[in-house]
Amino acid sequence: MKRILITGGAGFLGSHLCDRFIREGYHVIAMDNLITGDIRNIEHLFPNPNFEFHHHDVSQFIHVAGDLDYILHFASPASPIDYLKIPIQTLKVGSLGIHNCLGLARVKNARVLIASTSEVYGDPTVHPQPEEYWGNVNPVGPRGVYDEAKRFQEAITMAYHTYHGLETRIVRIFNTYGPRMRLNDGRVLPAFIGQALRGEDLTIFGDGSQTRSFCYVDDLVEGIYRLLLSDYPHPVNIGNPVEITIKEFAEEIIKLTGTSQKVVYKPLPTDDPKQRQPNITKAKVILDWEPQVSRAEGLRITYDYFKSLPEEELYKAAYHREFSTT
Known part of the structure; x- marks a missing residue:
């Protein structure tokens, strides 16, 4: 073994x-x-x-x-x-x-x-x-x-x-995202879902035009x-090369969670990357690998996981967020 x-x-x-x-x-x-x-x-x-x-x-x-x-x-x-x-x-x-x-x-x-x-x-x-x-x-x-x-x-x-x-x-x-992420770890996906579950407005740092690939x-x-x-x-x-802006991602989370919160904007943190998208040519050629799970499917699974957490976990995660677009 x-x-x-x-x-x-x-x-x-x-x-x-x-x-x-x-x-x-x-x-x-x-x-x-x-x-x-x-x-x-x-x-x-x-x-x-x-x-x-x-x-x-x-x-x-x-x-x-x-x-x-x-x-x-x-x-x-x-x-x-x-x-x-x-x-x-x-x-x-x-x-x-x-x-x-x-x-x-x-x-x-x-x-x-x-x-x-x-x-x-x-x-x-x-x-x-x-x-x-x-x-x-x-x-x-x-x-x-x-x-x-x-x-x-x-x-x-x-x-x-x-x-x-x-x-x-x-x-x-x-x-990367999925079950077992911490709601209070400051990254954009659990932060958005946590805010939606608590009935809070979703916070975007900068104008939301910066991109990520999940x-x-x-x-x-x-x-x-x-x-x-x-x-x-x-x-x-x-990584997944399908790129999305933070503003578009916030809109996806609002649609996924069925909430009616609005998006609020705060200043962009120092040195926050404006674009993030992997070139995965090497992974495709060398490893015969590319992502199989769509963002819609992965977000549904992740949202169901966060909804299943005890209520105290949800509110323990409510804090002032900075450097959160990573």
Whole structure:
């Protein structure tokens, strides 16, 4: 039986990856310090003898007994609310954390896949964004703690690949959504749905002309799975290339939820990307992958999930939102 370590395993994406690799017959070790992860995302796996959970901060030395075939490094705050609140921890998990994972991979002779992000492209001057684009990032701006942590992760991963011959994979993740997202994580989709469910007006930052491309979580997980098992060591964009403006997206959420709220506008945050759309040519050619779930279908599933949450979760999520168009 193959054994895989998934850091950030109790998070939104990490928990879905735990589910997928359990279904594929792996022994899964989830590791998380639960700063932004939630144990409830993986508690359904606890009775499974092929699943184990380690409550640990990967910025500290990592010890895993026995063999390891694969390591997925998904431990990192991913929403602006989180990484602006804990900027030092964000930088540490993107530097010390990846260094520890790469060192463990060398010891175990394991293949590593790291979760990078479309934020390495910053506020892009090339559209849509191909992997060859180097980006337009402000390293000392408010988003720099996240953007530069991810850019460093890519650099050190490629260094281990070229210098040590380590088997490495890099996925650049574009906006992803689905069940287990936190209503209070500051990202636009759960924020809009949360406001609609609470009967609040939907808040748009800027004039709403900025664009995003939303990928349903099952599609993303499939792309990651294929990339891990491929022989391609360089970055690959995984995301849905269907682009939509934030204003159009707000209108979709209002229609989906059947609410009568209006849209209100606030100033655009510093360094907020104006456009975000992946060029997925590499994923199509190398992985034979492209998204299968339409936005309408994915939003319906996600909305049903949020509606099923206890009422206290809904109102716990009501807070002043900033940097929310990510």
